[in-house]
Amino acid sequence: MSFVVQSAQKTPSGEVDPYQQTLVAVSVFTTLATLALVSVGGLVTSKGVGMSVPDWPTSYGYNMFLFPPSLWKGGVFDEHVHRLLASFVGLMTFGLASLLQWKSRERLMRRLGWLAFGLVVFQGLLGGLRVVLDRQALLGTTLGTVFGLAHACIGQSFFVLLASITLRLSRPWRGFSKGPSLVGFQWLRWAFPLATALIFLQLVLGASMRHQHAGLAIYDFPMAYGRWWPATDSESLFRYNQLRPDESTVTAAQIYLQMFHRIGAMATLIMVAICGYSGWRAFRDISFLRRACLLWIFVLAIQAALGIATVLYNKPADVATAHVAVGAVSLACGTILSLCAWRLVATSQVRVHQPVRGWPAPRTV
Amino acid sequence: MKNSLVLVSAGIVLAGSLRGAEISGQVVVTGTPPAPKEITAASADVNCGKLRTEPALTRTYVVSKDGGLANVVVYLKSGLSGKTFPAPQDPILIDQKGCMYEPYVSAAMVGQKINIRNSDPVMHNVNAGTPKNNKGFNFSQVTAGQVNPRVFDNPELGIKLICNVHSWMVAYVSVLDNPFFAVTDKDGKFTIKGDLPDGKYTFEAFHQKAGATTQEIEVKGGQATGKFTLEVKQ
Numbered sequence: 001m002s003f004v005v006q007s008a009q010k011t012p013s014g015e016v017d018p019y020q021q022t023l024v025a026v027s028v029f030t031t032l033a034t035l036a037l038v039s040v041g042g043l044v045t046s047k048g049v050g051m052s053v054p055d056w057p058t059s060y061g062y063n064m065f066l067f068p069p070s071l072w073k074g075g076v077f078d079e080h081v082h083r084l085l086a087s088f089v090g091l092m093t094f095g096l097a098s099l100l101q102w103k104s105r106e107r108l109m110r111r112l113g114w115l116a117f118g119l120v121v122f123q124g125l126l127g128g129l130r131v132v133l134d135r136q137a138l139l140g141t142t143l144g145t146v147f148g149l150a151h152a153c154i155g156q157s158f159f160v161l162l163a164s165i166t167l168r169l170s171r172p173w174r175g176f177s178k179g180p181s182l183v184g185f186q187w188l189r190w191a192f193p194l195a196t197a198l199i200f201l202q203l204v205l206g207a208s209m210r211h212q213h214a215g216l217a218i219y220d221f222p223m224a225y226g227r228w229w230p231a232t233d234s235e236s237l238f239r240y241n242q243l244r245p246d247e248s249t250v251t252a253a254q255i256y257l258q259m260f261h262r263i264g265a266m267a268t269l270i271m272v273a274i275c276g277y278s279g280w281r282a283f284r285d286i287s288f289l290r291r292a293c294l295l296w297i298f299v300l301a302i303q304a305a306l307g308i309a310t311v312l313y314n315k316p317a318d319v320a321t322a323h324v325a326v327g328a329v330s331l332a333c334g335t336i337l338s339l340c341a342w343r344l345v346a347t348s349q350v351r352v353h354q355p356v357r358g359w360p361a362p363r364t365v
Numbered sequence: 366m367k368n369s370l371v372l373v374s375a376g377i378v379l380a381g382s383l384r385g386a387e388i389s390g391q392v393v394v395t396g397t398p399p400a401p402k403e404i405t406a407a408s409a410d411v412n413c414g415k416l417r418t419e420p421a422l423t424r425t426y427v428v429s430k431d432g433g434l435a436n437v438v439v440y441l442k443s444g445l446s447g448k449t450f451p452a453p454q455d456p457i458l459i460d461q462k463g464c465m466y467e468p469y470v471s472a473a474m475v476g477q478k479i480n481i482r483n484s485d486p487v488m489h490n491v492n493a494g495t496p497k498n499n500k501g502f503n504f505s506q507v508t509a510g511q512v513n514p515r516v517f518d519n520p521e522l523g524i525k526l527i528c529n530v531h532s533w534m535v536a537y538v539s540v541l542d543n544p545f546f547a548v549t550d551k552d553g554k555f556t557i558k559g560d561l562p563d564g565k566y567t568f569e570a571f572h573q574k575a576g577a578t579t580q581e582i583e584v585k586g587g588q589a590t591g592k593f594t595l596e597v598k599q
Contacts, residue, residue: 051492052529054503071507073412073488074530135494135501142495239598242574245399247425247525247535 023099024169030092031162035328037089038155040082042324045210046317049075050148056128059083086124093120096165112165119158126151145211152207156200156328163332164339172288176343185282188275189341195271196334202268203327205261210320214254216246221311224262230255265304272300272334279337289340296333302326386561386587388545392553392570394434396597398426404533412487413464413531421533424469425574426597433553434595436470437572438522438539440546441557442579444566450543452476456514459526459536461489461506466526466536470573472546473538475520482512489528496524499540503529523573537573563587570595 044050052075053059059067064083072080093116100113126147134144167173182188209217224230225240232252241249279293306323313319407421408414427435456478460467464485473479483489483506491513492503498519506513517524517540528534539546547555549570563584570593571577582591 048527048532049529051503052490054490054492054505060505060507071488074410075532076488076530079529134503137495238576242576242597243399243599244574245402245423245425247573 020103023096023103024166026092026096026099027162027166027169030089030096031159031166033085033089033092034159034162035325037082037085038159038328039321039325040078040085041152041155042210043317043321044075044078044082045148045152046315046320046324047075047078048213049078051131051134051144052076053079053083054131054134056131083127086120086127090117090120090124093117093162096162100165109165109168112161112168116158116161116165119154119161123151123154123158126154141212148211149204149207152211153200153204156203156331159328160332160335164335167336167339172286173340173343176340176347182282182341182344185278186345188279188282189338189345191271191275192279192334192338192341195268195275196331196338198264198268198271199327199331199334202261202264203331205257205264206323206327209254209257209261210324212254212257213248214250214257216248216311216315217250217254217258219244219311219314221308224255224259229259232256261307265307269300269304272330273297275337276300279341289337292333292337292340296330296337299326299330299333303330385558386563386584386589387556387558388561388568388582388584388589388591389554389556390439390591390593392434392437392439392549392555392572392593392595393432394426394428394553394572394575394595394597395432396599398428398575398597401425401427406533407464407531410464410531413485416463416485416487418463421463421465427551429552431552433549433551434572434575435549435551435553436468436537437549437553437555437570437575437593437595438470438472438546439549439555439557439568439570439591439593440472440539440541441543441561442567442569444564445543445545448543450474452478453544456480458482459538460484461491461528461534464489464528464531464534466528466534468536468548470537470548471539472548473517473540474544474546475518475540475542476516478514478516479538480512480514481506481526483509485509488530489534490530492527492529494525494527496521499524522571522577539571561587568593 055061057064059080060071062068064087067080097113097117101110104110104113130144130147130151133147134142136143138146218224218230220226225236230236232255237250237252244250276293276297280290283289283293303323303326306319306326309319310316310323401422401424404421404423408417424436429435452474457471457473458480459471460482462484464487481491486509488505488507490503490505493501495501496517498521499517502515504513517538520540520542522539523537524540526536526538545557545559545561547557549555561584563586565581565583567579568582568591569577569579572595575595575597578593578595580591580593582589
């Protein structure tokens, strides 16, 4: 992210605009704080301690900000830190939106700022409802699970939105207006978003597993209950549950969920490897984007390794949490590359001559 | 006069048959269930580790040398149709000691008070999650010695209690509509005592992991024995 910090605009007299510098700094800081918040949220779910503080917006009847530290123990510590960090991120986002409103000449940026603030408020509300309505039944599951899942997905989306705002404030983004085009690799403007959408789908599947505490619905790898595709008839399920070493009980749906997550992981890994390598070749003149492509592949490889470790080592909370955090980073990488690819195409005025089979017909931009 | 004698005789017979039946036996498990494992998180926890003198072990399968399976709820499933029983006055106790629920498995009658106690100088929360037939609850116990009574209104097997503060803490409570039940001890043995008339009844042995099996048991002269076998398939 170091590229962003140096991106302060210069005033007509050639001096660095201190307000713009502050804006960039606030944006970077809020984005990083959000990544920390997403990680702590992942930790709370991985440890199964989301309900260790059973009330909201109070904490055991106390005002959240006056909750005695002597009670911050075990799962309460994780959940309470998550709540405090969420409040802090909410405050930072309000500051960012206000700064954008004040300083940005782009209407889009001003709107993005307030969208981010609206999203973080909604996200906080979802988190609270997830606690308050935890046990309310809904369509064979609970409102707690449904809101928890939505809370996880919106958290990732919020992080990506902040990363996008930070990108748009950055110097590289402004440099693209006179930068090179994506000649020969125009298809990447579709491939990057597709790979990013695959990552998001993977995050949704992962969040579904985590919020049902079904991350270990299958606890062997690469096989699944000793087979490439596990049996899910009632007798097999009964046998799996009899032999499970922990207290959980798995259902066929949870097993399918993990199988789809595994297949999705392979597809995403391949897709990101192709996109990352092609992007590395395409962005010949933009070292920042070349590095981002390589970073993307590296992050996905780490992510796959963390997923495997989560299964093989019986879902340690730190590994499962790292899986959430690295997933968020990979989603942000994909989003940044997608936005940059579209920016390059939009500013290049190049007609595409070599269509790629299977991709939408090229057009003059 | 003759009718009175018949009634008196019938009353004596009925009173005799109701005078404390005792059904005893054992639940065994075949196959190779997973062995207990140490719950390392309990020892590693800053607060709970200090409370433990020995490592906490998983209790999903506690099996004696002769295959006796502990923590099985044995209860009268059918044979008493139409009869209702008042809930016992004495409450049962589910305690939290050394950051573990004790006992791991318990049983109560519908309407019977369940006292839930925190004996630890550490905060716990008692989360009954989402029972199928009963109303769940989630409350915290901040101070040592705090007791919160709860009652379940409908029969249900294996209601899971967890503590979100210490995610390894799990207990199960089964709620039954009659007082003829017991939970097997460490040797898989059980004894059910109560005013059960002679006759044939269906009993079920229910284990959270191994499943359930039923058996018809005949109570004669207030005595009966039963042996249940649960199989853990590979």
